[in-house]
Amino acid sequence: MSEMQLNQKGAKLVDILSGQEERILAEWMKEMTGSTRRGDLIKESELRAECTQFLKLLKQTTEAAGTDFQSPSFGPMREMLGDVSRGRAQKGFKPSETATFVFSLKRPLFDQIQTQYKGDTDAMAAEMWSLTELLDAMGLYTMEVFQKSREDMIRRQQEELLELSTPVVKLWDGILALPIIGTLDSARTQVVMESLLQAIVQTNSRMAIIDITGVPTVDTVVAQHLLKTVTAARLMGADCIISGVRPQIAQTIVHLGINLLDVTTKATLAAAFSVALQRLGISFVRDAAKS
């Protein structure tokens, strides 16, 4: 090995990898045994393809740009690690299992360095250090991407949940019901309000029942949101009834000084439904023969 090559950072890693890819790959795959490999989540052929591509990219990149992971030349590597990490986050890998993809490459590479630098401890230490730095930077990067994609996933699920948690149901021709379950905050109320008003237009419903049986507490903000919904519906030409007002909530509303005078409120959804039918001029008669 010439003097010049030794001074070129990264050139040595190329020498270590050159011609040894098959062996390193085999050892790397062996390292990733048990829980890390997660044969249940990823096929061996798929993993092997990922590893092969990684080694190829590693060789190309370090040959051209050394071992500085922050350099722009590492763009394709970062991209690949990002894909690996995101893929694992989606498949349900643990964070540690994802990071081990990079870290388990340490031993095969270190073994290789030891073989090549036999006797030259200084060079061996220097080489191991720069390799450790690079692999650590890569490992940390996979963790960052992993966490970010998990956060994205959680946010998406929250949004989906928000939509799922506000079903508008049709009770009768011209009568809608919106059963609200859980705490009402500003963001959720906006979704609730919009989906109710949209449904009023789509189904051409003159009556809408907002049932708050499943709402644990009503504070000033929530009460105001409910009032705004009722007012907006009225502007569109529909009447709202609020049902499921529990005794504690009735007390809170009065104590807070919230004015619900202009709003029809009922204790139960059944009572509200009956009022809605009445306003639409619909009545039922019990069939004497059947009762």
Place this chain on the structure above:
Amino acid sequence: MAVVSTENVPVKTEPDVVTVRRRVREVSSQLGLSLVDQTKIITAASELARNTIIYGGGGSMQVQTLNGPRVGLRLTFEDNGPGIPDVDLALRDGFTTGSGLGLGLGGSKRLVNEFEIFSKPGAGTRITITRWK
């Protein structure tokens, strides 16, 4: 914060209010704001444009689209009119020196995410509103 584009729309005469509304509709829909958010900022712009003409004696509206970290629309209404002596009072619902309902300023503030007002008697008024995507 990165400003992607800036343009100026004159707000001088009463028909300009309609032009303002049209332009804000176009830009906010290009930005991908939801229909409700579009309607809110158009309505706020309509109120402020009318104020600029009636109380400020005419001025202009600057339209800025923002990107990074968040996508949003920022509108700045500026006039060289008499200014507002008591801004807090002017923001209160029901306060008006004209013949309106007095909902213009306070109402516009409720329709946007950010609301900034600079005004001094004799030195005109500048109001900046922002609605994030």
Place this chain on the structure above:
Amino acid sequence: MEKIPILKMGDFLLVTIQVDMHDRLALALQDDLTRTISQTEAHGVLIDISTLEIVDSFIGRMLSNIAAMSRVLDAETVVVGMQPAVAITLVELGLSLPGVRTALNVDAGMELLRASVKATKEMYGSRLH
């Protein structure tokens, strides 16, 4: 100058607002409508705003004024077809248009007007004859 057409349908007047409502047009409509109500002795006014993309405080005030003025002229006003986004915005702005009757669409509005005219006739009819 452009003008918002007022259609006469039996006892009622029908106004469909389809243009960008600038302030002067709104004021002209107010004048035209009150004049037409008194000329035709109409008992109801139906204002369809389903294609209106915003209602700001000025247009809101115009709607309230028309409702109040026509009531003085013995005509009931119903505003129909306000879009959800417009309604949400109007409420946030602080306007609830008290005194203005509303309906989901033209059909529902017509039904409301007919019922209200019938109720008025029943109330006073017996006294007149």
